[in-house]
Amino acid sequence: MKLCLFILVSFALYCSSESSNIQNHLGSRTPYRLKGNKNDSQIKYPNCKDSKIWMVIRHGTRYPNAKDITKINTRLKELKLEILLRHRLGKGELSDEQIKKIESWTWDLDLDKEKFLTLEGQDEMIILAERTRKRFPGAVKEKYDNQTFLFRYTATQRAQQSARYFANGLFDKKEAQDVIFSPAAKVDTVLRTMEYYQDLKYYWMDGYGHDLTYRQACVSIKNMFENFSSKGGPSASFLFTHSGTILKILTHLELFKPRSHLRGDKNVPDRTWRASDIDCFGANLALVLYRCKGVDYVLALHQERVVKLPMCEKELCPLKTLKEYFHKSIYECDYTDMCSLKKDDL
Known part of the structure; x- marks a missing residue:
């Protein structure tokens, strides 16, 4: 019940003057339109030309799961009436503007649309592609x-529809229909506490908490290096996936690593590991291969912004340097072995 009340009141705040502040702290449910880089200028370096791109993209904004849809369709409607009744009795601290927003709030989503891509999610993919x-x-x-x-x-x-709408953003409508897809494979203490809880959860589940967690991403890293090292193959690879995969790859590349482990007994307000920023809906990581005077370099972008990989001296990093640094990821990536239960562990 407390969660439902929080959601409904958050909606009222969302529609008030503090909306942008709240939207920026919704953890992995943060909308991509607040995080993406709207500067679409061509990224150029002297004597260099981009030749390949390998990009992993989290699906766009989706609807809630069936359990949450049921709660929203029932309990939130009851809470709406209760809040409005208490306001008429002179109770509560919500402003008239917020009350009007709650009065106008409606929701009627079918369970068969659980976790489906939303209209906002479709737009996120189209604009990202463009x-x-x-x-x-x-x-x-x-x-x-x-x-x-x-x-x-x-x-x-x-994920499937994210790929299709991304293709719609890359090509005209006729060409997009011809695309072949590979087989499926302000400080609000309550809000900040919930945000930190999610950061903590994902840190230990998909991030730096346990090395085995992010070592699994060697499969994706190996795939990227194989593509960049070959003269053939696709020049543009777009992989549409989920929150866990994005976080594991970011961790494998040593990005957004905190100075020390995140703990449940202490909130770290200035942490770099913040799902609202690094794992929102539509979150993405792109690695771009540049050819500069006969030498291959790699540029990394997170949320469409250039980032310097920690093991590199500059933003534009020699492919050779990265291959040497990630030697084990390329040549010793045995997913089956690392995920098997050893006799000594029994």
Whole structure:
């Protein structure tokens, strides 16, 4: 009940003057429109040309799961009436503006749409694709060719549709229909506490908490290096996945690593590991291969912004340097072995 009340009151605050502040702290449910880089200028370096891009993208904004839809359809409507009644009795501290927003609030979502991609999620993917194409015209060709482009997604409606709407943003409508997809594979203490809880959860479940967790991402890292090291293969690879995968890859690349482990007994307000920033809906990581005077370099972008990988001296990092640093990820990536239960562990 407390969670339902929090959601409904948050809606009222969302519609007030503090809305942008609240939207920025919704953990992994933060909308991408608040995090994406709207500057779509081509990213250029002297004597360099972008030739390949490998990009992993979390699905766009989705609807809640069945359990939450049921709660919203029932309990939130009851809470709405209760809040309005108490306000008429002179109780509560909500403003008239917030009360009006609650009065106008409606919700009627069918259970069969649980976790489906929303209209906002569709727009997130289209706009992300349009900006990506403009930034890297060398790697992302104007015309679709199934030998040049690779699209892969997990076996969920939200990932599949994210891939399709992303394709709609890359190409015109006719070409988008021809795309071949690979088989599925302000300080509010309550809000900040919930946000930290989620950061803590994902830190230990998908981040730096246990090394085995992020070592699993070697499969994806290896795939990227194999593509960048080959003369052939697709020049643009787009992989649509989920929160856990994005976080594991970011951790494997040593990005957003806190100075010490996150703990449940202490909130770290200035932490770099913050799901609202690094794992929102539509979160993405792009690695772009540049050819500079005959030498290959890699540029990393998170949420469409250039980031310097910790093991590199500059933003534009020699491919050779990265391959040496991630030697084990490339040549000793045995997913089956690392995830098997050893006799000594029994």
